Amino acid sequence: MTSTPLDKIRNFSIVAHIDHGKSTLSDRLIQETGGLTAREMTAQVLDNMEIEKERGITIKAQTVRLEYKADDGETYILNLMDTPGHVDFAYEVSRSLAACEGSILVVDASQGVEAQTLANVYSAIDNNHEIVPVLNKIDLPAAEPERVRAQIEDLIGLDASDAVLASAKSGLGIHDVLEAIVTRLPPPKGDENAPLKALLVDAWYDAYLGVVVLVRVIDGRLKAGQRIKMMQHGSTHLVDRVGVFKPKNTPVESLGPGEIGFFTAQIKEVADAAVGDTLTDEKKPTEHALPGFKDVQPVVFCGLFPVDAADFEDLRAAVGRLRLNDGSFTYEMESSAALGFGFRCGFLGLLHLEIIQERLSREFDLDLIATAPSVVYKIHMRDGSEIELHNPADLPDPMHIESIGEPWIKATIFTPDDYLGGVIKLCQDRRGMQRELSYVGNRAMVVYDLPLNEVVFDFYDRLKSISKGYASFDYQVEDYRKGDLVKMSILVNAEPVDALSMLVHRDRAESRGRGMCEKMKDLIPQHMFVIPIQAAIGGKIIARETVRALRKDVTAKCYGGDASRKRKLLDKQKAGKKRMRQFGKVEIPQEAFIAALKMDED
Ligand SMILES: Nc1nc2c(ncn2[C@@H]2O[C@H](COP(=O)(O)OP(=O)(O)OP(=O)(O)O)[C@@H](O)[C@H]2O)c(=O)[nH]1
Numbered sequence: 001m002t003s004t005p006l007d008k009i010r011n012f013s014i015v016a017h018i019d020h021g022k023s024t025l026s027d028r029l030i031q032e033t034g035g036l037t038a039r040e041m042t043a044q045v046l047d048n049m050e051i052e053k054e055r056g057i058t059i060k061a062q063t064v065r066l067e068y069k070a071d072d073g074e075t076y077i078l079n080l081m082d083t084p085g086h087v088d089f090a091y092e093v094s095r096s097l098a099a100c101e102g103s104i105l106v107v108d109a110s111q112g113v114e115a116q117t118l119a120n121v122y123s124a125i126d127n128n129h130e131i132v133p134v135l136n137k138i139d140l141p142a143a144e145p146e147r148v149r150a151q152i153e154d155l156i157g158l159d160a161s162d163a164v165l166a167s168a169k170s171g172l173g174i175h176d177v178l179e180a181i182v183t184r185l186p187p188p189k190g191d192e193n194a195p196l197k198a199l200l201v202d203a204w205y206d207a208y209l210g211v212v213v214l215v216r217v218i219d220g221r222l223k224a225g226q227r228i229k230m231m232q233h234g235s236t237h238l239v240d241r242v243g244v245f246k247p248k249n250t251p252v253e254s255l256g257p258g259e260i261g262f263f264t265a266q267i268k269e270v271a272d273a274a275v276g277d278t279l280t281d282e283k284k285p286t287e288h289a290l291p292g293f294k295d296v297q298p299v300v301f302c303g304l305f306p307v308d309a310a311d312f313e314d315l316r317a318a319v320g321r322l323r324l325n326d327g328s329f330t331y332e333m334e335s336s337a338a339l340g341f342g343f344r345c346g347f348l349g350l351l352h353l354e355i356i357q358e359r360l361s362r363e364f365d366l367d368l369i370a371t372a373p374s375v376v377y378k379i380h381m382r383d384g385s386e387i388e389l390h391n392p393a394d395l396p397d398p399m400h401i402e403s404i405g406e407p408w409i410k411a412t413i414f415t416p417d418d419y420l421g422g423v424i425k426l427c428q429d430r431r432g433m434q435r436e437l438s439y440v441g442n443r444a445m446v447v448y449d450l451p452l453n454e455v456v457f458d459f460y461d462r463l464k465s466i467s468k469g470y471a472s473f474d475y476q477v478e479d480y481r482k483g484d485l486v487k488m489s490i491l492v493n494a495e496p497v498d499a500l501s502m503l504v505h506r507d508r509a510e511s512r513g514r515g516m517c518e519k520m521k522d523l524i525p526q527h528m529f530v531i532p533i534q535a536a537i538g539g540k541i542i543a544r545e546t547v548r549a550l551r552k553d554v555t556a557k558c559y560g561g562d563a564s565r566k567r568k569l570l571d572k573q574k575a576g577k578k579r580m581r582q583f584g585k586v587e588i589p590q591e592a593f594i595a596a597l598k599m600d601e602d
Helices: 022-032 050-055 087-097 115-126 145-156 174-184 309-325 350-363 417-429 459-466 506-523 563-578 590-597
Strands: 009-016 063-069 075-081 102-108 130-136 197-206 210-219 227-230 236-238 241-245 249-251 260-264 278-281 300-306 330-336 340-347 368-370 377-381 386-389 401-416 433-440 443-451 472-483 485-492 502-505 531-537 540-547 580-583 586-589
Touching: 009 022, 009 087, 009 115, 009 174, 022 063, 022 075, 022 102, 022 174, 063 174, 063 241, 063 260, 075 174, 087 115, 087 197, 102 115, 102 145, 102 174, 115 130, 115 145, 115 401, 115 472, 130 145, 130 174, 145 433, 300 309, 300 330, 300 350, 309 330, 309 340, 309 350, 340 350, 350 368, 401 417, 417 433, 417 443, 417 459, 443 472, 485 506, 502 506, 506 531, 506 540, 506 590, 586 590
Parallel strands: 009 075, 009 102, 102 130
Antiparallel strands: 063 075, 197 210, 197 278, 210 260, 227 236, 227 278, 241 249, 241 260, 300 340, 300 368, 330 340, 377 386, 377 401, 401 443, 401 472, 433 443, 485 502, 485 531, 531 540, 580 586
């Protein structure tokens, strides 16, 4: 049994704000320790999903085992757990951190501490991590390591006097980072002779290996041929393969205390390997399970519909496939008069929504319409019951409703002070309530309570444009509060269009209703009759626009021309027809929905 002594193991994560260089640093560490030859070293091996690469963000946590010969002459096993960098995936960050003893805190020395630097480092501190600050990008002329060092001390309260100066891009300081990991982060603890106890960190579906389960062994030993039990789930499995990622998957005989690696056991679905569960030996079980993690609940919902109804079955297969690999994505069938059959899908946040939508169109070649994102409302009924509402179209008759609760978030925003006025106005306009305002040098940190409902409407985009991209944002859902919320319907030629109905705050209904009507007016083609477009709350019309009637037959002008041109025109019309939806007497082009559902407003 070739076991690594505990004092030669270091398990660590890298936490950072988006774009501060976490992935670049990870790659450097892999390269420096010889995990991959330069030729194998494609750009950013850890961000291995196509979309992650394109957008330069990390979604799924990955882990890599590095072998490092330190200055003390000893060889250490360093397990690097990658963590997602975006606010929607804060939960996955905290999950990965539970498998490690320490963190490298990467801060861009030209930018300084940002919203997710704080969120992520607090998550690491909550997990009792030892933390090594690394000031990255010191090759940039704009780098101000001293200022950023002071920021880390003032804002986070961490001693940054021995922060490592590095450039993940040029390779400067990488050796110092490795030495800091070995000398400053603690080794894991564990008992080789105790019964197997391992934390299930992550699970995903691999086309070749089936369900792959990532574990951190606490006590005992995990090996092929062993029958293991998932303590919470209750299922038992025969382990058929144990390995580590170097970063290529490499079989090992067993995993001992303190080690991180994977196993396969003919598990059919990812859902059967619940993240946070404790694994033990079936015959010789451990007494106490690990604390585990709480379930992740989707907070944002939207309907996804195929543009072409014939694609519905393909969409069903695609969402099923995605769900296999992403337990935090949920879906159920939905039908809409406007958009036909589709699915109501649940997401961790807006970015998660965008990523899934993009994967559906790119990997599965599906042309989709997404309805406006909505949050989960809690409807308190007059009869004392409570309903969780995922779709505004399903709102019960207001007669029977006692009150509606909506989720509120605590949002932390960092912005250069030049843009502070605009940022505050945005938060106020969105019904925000200021909790804190402080300055760190020429940057301001504002903390606001905001209804999530207002944030799913293009809040990120507005924040970015107001601050020219310099503001950073992080949030967590705090609680549910009663709100004066009403269902606003959009009527086209007196027919309600279900896909466009939404819950809005009464004070904001009129401006949003007007915005929707104006937009629809430009998007609906003229017919032979006048088409009123109205926004209504219950029976009350709050905004109205009119599409004027066509006065003469424009098609009469189309005559003559050569045959092929006519053919083309006909084909084009046919394609256009397919994309029309009939509403009573009115035909609404698909594009109208897509455009109307885009979230820009005001
Ligand atoms: N000049 C300079 N640029 C760097 C350095 N490290 C990273 N970058 C660049 O900064 C950008 C973001 O780096 P990433 O490593 O993708 O950032 P990240 O923190 O992993 O981002 P997420 O994966 O979204 O969390 C890339 O364009 C890198 O090339 C550095 O030391 N110096």
